[in-house]
Amino acid sequence: MARYTPPTQGKLGQIIDVIVLLIMAIGALYIPLWMGLAGSAVTSTAVENPTWESLGQNETMVAQWEKLGFADAASAAEMITARFDYSFSVGALLAMIVVIVGYYAILLRFSEKEYREVIAEKFEE
């Protein structure tokens, strides 16, 4: 097999490659944040005139809340009533599975193709 000689990349090309990679990475991480799509699906229930009892807190819990600086039930109500929403559609779950499996399938397929070239050149020189 003929040995592959890679082209030399100039400084400008190197800079462009780094910028492209950075844009993709920062975009992937920040776009969901900017679009308000990221974040935990947490909601708090508004409770009028909450008491420790109505928030389901027993004597020991109340003592600890007070030590933590929450003087009354109203100040801790938002924290106590915060709950995740774990409802999801089967369609969304299947989409996630397809995306993950598809990703690894692409990785393994392309990697195998590249790997065969590497082994061929390394061991047939």
Add this chain to the structure above:
Amino acid sequence: MAQTDTTEHVGLARVLGPAHVWALGVGIVLVGEYMGWNFAVGKGGAYAALMACWFAGILYTCVAMIDSEVTSTVAAAGGQYTQAKHIVGPLMAFNVGLYLVFAYTMLEAANAITVGFLVDTVATMSGHEGGLDQRPFIILAIMFLAWLNYRGVLATLTFNLVITAIAFTAIIILFLSTSGILGVGEMNHAALMSGQAAMPYGWLGVLAAMHFGLWYYLGIEGTTQAAEEVRSPARALPFGTLAGVMTLAIAATLTWYVCAGLMPWEYLGQSGVPLFDAARLSGSTFLMVLLGIGTLFATLASANGCINDASRAWFAMGRDKYLPGWFGAVHPKYRTPYRAIIFLVPIALIFALGAPLDQVITFSILSGLLEYTFMPLNIILFRRKWPLDTIKRGYEHPFHPLPAMVLLGLCGLAFFAVFLGYGTQLVAMIVFYIVVSLWFHFWRYRFVNRGAQFTMPWPKPRGY
């Protein structure tokens, strides 16, 4: 580029022993006991967080076993990246390299956020009104540690060894002081975990808690990044990594026991510095100061190790031209990958200064999770291509392929756990990796030498 060509083949200095490997692994992760793990309580309640802690412990035991075998053979900078390059193929290696860089850089950002939060909390407790601007402390922490890494790996990891030991000792002292072993016990598990507080989301909450359960241990696999700088890789890497997992399992359980016995789950699940809060609840000024120092040291040790690991992965990819070769340079005096260290500083700052803590942690966990999913594939292919009688391993992990199968199953559970509540980030991140993979395969890979990137003195793999 002339400078790159003359410096890129200079090796890193082999100066580290097993204790440094332990300190690198535990140092990165121990901060997970000081902050972040408690979001697992928020996702499923206290019992769910404990179950998640132990399931994640099984996951990381599999990771450590698999990783120790491969690393005791592939002892080169870049860790799992270099493993993937030799065992699976270049595209997988490129992805694994990015997993490492993003997992560690996001963890570094999370640590810096916690430093800022801690300083603000202490200032408020000391009577300062109106809150502090946390940004200067975040910037200072990242810049100082980057400078330390720039100056040399031995000093960096010796610094880590000391501050990690102090942070670990602080957890033990807090446990002994509040559990009743020394002095009066203050634990209230039964009362704080009764009624709806026991399992607020039922068994679905246990699954969901696996998401942040990984945070108890995330980063321990970073020990392999130092492979090229360890004096005896075949002995030090398995020993340091497995000792690290055991240390963390103990620390995680003690941390859960203390915090779940002192705080209502609703507070614990949203706390920024849970161990420090536990010390506050003990009423002891000594414990409060000790755990405040422990939190600071744990975050600094972790960020320090993260800079070390992320820069090694970036450096290794630059050296192979997977990334521009300019990054593959070693400092002529300090023998560190200085360009990679400097380049990653602003990226860490962007996220530390601009994103919420739970998001940054989730980004880090997702990259880690993708990496752990690669590991079972890696070890199965490694054993298939080079059976035990073809390459001498420094360590052979037992019961193959059981650990690989267990790891794959637990990774599947963890993906589902992230999907519950953070599905958008999961899909966005995987779409990013798909796009960047296509960019690598169809564009970037043309600059890579084919045969020359295979550097291990191994025989030809079976089946090729």
